[in-house]
Amino acid sequence: MSILHQILGLLCLSPLLLTGCSSEDASPLALHKTALQLNWVPEPEFGGYYAASELGAFMAEGLAVEIRPGGAQSPVEQMVAAGQVEFGITSADSLLMARDRGADLVAIYAAYQTFPEGIMVHASRGLESMAEVFQGGTLGVIPGSPFLKLLERDYGLDKMKVVPHDNNIAPFLQDPKMAQQCFISSEPIVARHAGVDPQVFMLKDIGFNPYTGLIITRRQTLEQHPARVSALVRAVRQGWRAYLADPDPANRVMHALNPTMAAATFAEAAIIQKPLIQGQLDDATLGTMTLERWRTLAEQLEDLGLIERAEPEGAFVNP
């Protein structure tokens, strides 16, 4: 970020000049102040947003974006729907459920083209397929995760204990018969560093592949300020391009915000997640979504009884 940019940003944040910084003004001083609510602490899964901020990509698009870290219980959909924050990060399954209950939210960008979650087991068990995971032991899953219903339907859970997973991998580390949900670029790395060799069965391989790292906003925002939404998406795309090319600068920023995650883990996670973010997309189409993928997910959630009316057409745009 250049010094000029920083000064312009500070001027714009000053209350005295705030009136001169109204949102749709086109002068360079007129940054629209907005915020992006994350659903977890700063980690490589949000690398593109921090990169965009570092590059000055948001400012170049006339936006002053505050990136707000979240936690396991961040009610991102509710915050965006209530207008407390303009943009938020969630996953496609959560978005469809929120829409089904009446929240008029729309996805505008999908960072993860491939669902990064899976079931992590101890490699020492020598399991060969997802089905073998359900032959016994304990499974830790965040209660209410839609894919648990899918696993129950397809494999049956009679032979296992199903317990809450709360992002603490200690129970996994100390029980060789424990399986747990994981983010491919997070828990397996931590487990390996703790001396346990993990094996992961990806949920996308059994057909559960919702877009995630999804930016959502209210339909109202999309309709009233289409230029602002497009500007944000352009900046985010530029940020992700930069992060995929060189994750180090943004990793340094995120590591300062989240020092509990080792710098080496940031670097390792960035490498693992790269193909899941890049997918088959080129620089210009990064983050775009297809109706077919949304339809598949909507049908799955309907089959599982999690939503009643699936309207995948209204759930997303590619601005």
Added chain:
Amino acid sequence: MIGSVLAAWLPPLLSFAGLTLALEIGLWLSDIPSYLMPRPSEVFIALHVHGADLTRGILRTTLAASAGLSASAILGVVAAIALSSNDWMRRAFYPYAVFFQTVPIIAIAPLLVIWFGYGLKTIIAVSFIVSVFPIVANTLSGLLSTDPALRDLFRLHQAGTLTTLVKLRIPAALPQFLTGLRIASGLAVIGAIVGEFVADDYKDGGGIGTVVMVSIKEFKIDKVFAAVLMASLLGLVFFALVNLIGRFTMRRWHIAETRE
């Protein structure tokens, strides 16, 4: 007779109906959508629609909370008697009882999972830990404040320590014990729910704490409120049962329980 029943039940029923109606109308007039704050009528509908799920959940939580509260009552009284036996004991061990009051249960609950495993045992342990202190503290205060005149009387009759304890000090501490039990009854329910957050084996749906978690994740906010309502009712039922025990054990002689 009917007049006294009316006098007992009418005020709480009227206040409940009034508050519910005000909330219903307020939410109906406001723009607050039901996925942020459901109207009472939607919560009642959710109670009906998800009745089977909620009932199964609350029964499991009742089992865990009852076990936790019973353990607190028994071990809490034993601890209070031990602490009241002499000054030295009290100075040495009372701080540990206070520890149970101040322990950040959310922080140590994951450790309990590692010690006791997933399932009922850990949930009962959490319920016990958060509910035992009020019983220890109140019973101890009761045991230590026996009427000195009555103690002198027992001494005059050359009653032994055990006789004095069983026939004088424990009965005299009953009101304080019941006060402790009242406070503990609500805490035991909260403890069981916190225990379920970390340790519930929820394949078949789990306790009411898990029902809350699942409903939040599935954006069924009406069901979240219905489950919270059930959990609060469970706390109320426990409280009412303790009051009933108080009424039966003390109606002959204690001033607080003899009047309506």
